[in-house]
Every structure is written in C-alpha cells, then in structure tokens.
Amino acid sequence: MTFSLFEGPGDEPSRFVGFAGNRVDRQAENRSETALADAMADPRLAVLILRGGRLCLKMNGAAPACRLTLDEAKELGARLDHAVLLGMDANGPLLAAPGSLEPEDLPDGLKAIDLRSLNSQGLLESEDLGAVGQGASLLAWNGNCRFCGKCGGRTEAKIGGYKRVCPECGTQHFPRTDPVVIMLTVTRERCLMGRSPHFAPGVFSTLAGFVEPGETIEDAVRRETFEESGVRIGRVAYHASQPWPFPHSLMIGCFGEALNEDLTPDFTELEACRWFDRAEVAAMLAGTHPDGLIVPPRAAIASHLIRAWLDDD
C-alpha cells in the first residue's frame, strides 16, 4: 500500500472496477459549437439511449448491444435535441440521448436494463459500460442544470453538452463530478466493514461518504470513518477510483490506518459495523462464511479494496 510511482505495479487498480473501462476519445480540446451537428451528420454515428437510470439494449444478437444507429434512435423516439456528445471511438462518433419510451413500451428485441445491474452482472463489455457511465452522468447533469443557479434563467447546452450558458446573465455552467471517499479501515490483522439497511442480504462493505467543500480526501476519510464507526484514522493511502454514474460521482478508494479498535457505530446510517480478521474475509470472498456473509461483487471498488488488503498479507 506504500505509494511509489516508479516501483509500483504497472496495472492501475482503477482499471479493474466497473464503469472504468471507457476508452472513448473525448476530444475535449476540439469541442466546438458544431461538434454535435457534425457527429449527427456522420454515417458512422452510434447512439446510446438512456431513460430513468436504464440503458436501451438490443437483445437479438449473441450479446446485448448498446449502440443504436441514428435511424433506430429516431424510431424509438430518442430526444436527439437533448443529446450529448461523448466523443469518438474506434467506430466513429458516439452520442447519448434521453429516451422517451417506458421500458414496457419498447418494441420486441429491445430491453431497458438499469445501470446497477449492467455493472454487477457484467452484461456489457468494460469499454461499453464505461461509455454508458459517461453518457448517463452527462445527461443527468444537463437535465438537472436547465435553469441558471445564479439568476434562474433558462440555460442552453453548448459544445455537445459539456457546457451550459445562461443567456440572461451570461454565466457558464460546467458538468460536475461529486467526489465520494470509500475507504477500508485496517489494522495489520483486521479490517472494518459495515452494513447499510439497503444492502443485499449478508453483504458487508467498506464505509463511504461525500467529500465536503474545503476538505482534503484524507480528511474526508478521517471524518466519515469517525462519524460512522467511532474509529480515528491516522495515515490514509489512495488505492483506486471508480466513476459512479448515480448520478455523477467519482468514488475515491482509500485505505485508512485505524488508531483505535473500539466502535461506536452510527446506527442511523448502518445496521451493523464490526471488525473482520483475514480468515473471515477470505471465507466471505470464497463464499464459505458460516453465517453466509459476503462482500460486494467484483464490479464494485469496495471489493477491490478488500481483495487488495487481503492480498497484501
């Protein structure tokens, strides 16, 4: 867990979490007022359609496919006037657009699947899932920023959805990403995990919380851990990050050094919080825990933090 730029592993841990495989060339330096229209005129264009936290998938091939043609998107009533430009991939330009149909109204061969299931069940290739996360976050921000926070005027999308401008007062608004710390609190022999009421049965996971204004990542790890468990944190080490499009967060995965092991859990947020030794965590990962306890699936950054700690024996 010791940081060393030149001696560390070549494979970034962030590469192995869900929503992290995005390889779209965002062409951020080349976004212009015509970028979206140019993309729409490109015959290679592909469109992702999202609505209500669900992605529209073509289910009639060997594997689910998320890229629709412009004609297919139009037939499905995609709101192309609200489309955002993700960038260029190997096949051409890629857009995301809000859908207009409820899942039950989609024609045969198409299905709307929620993003959490896409992630946990591995229904898409990693690169596609990453692009879907980008599109979901960008569409959500555009949808939530239709009015200027400064004067209340109606904003207009610019440069493919990467900026919104208020004609009333001239304020420019840019897409937001909300930082969340997610941390495995550890001693040499034990790690701390908690259980929220909304977790699936038997799941214990790392603690997490939003970074607040004016706060470092390290201080957010210390504050959130103490608030939720009563454990004071000393050293903090960054491990990996995960784009988390619900709606536009970045999970920042860290390890925290526990300075005390007595617990005073916050039972308004957690229904359980306790220490686990290495053997117990190994059993949870192997699915052999006597009480049926498990950790989150591999697509979650929490799983990677837990596995990295166990492997660092």
Ligand SMILES: [Zn+2]
């Ligand atoms: Zn304004």
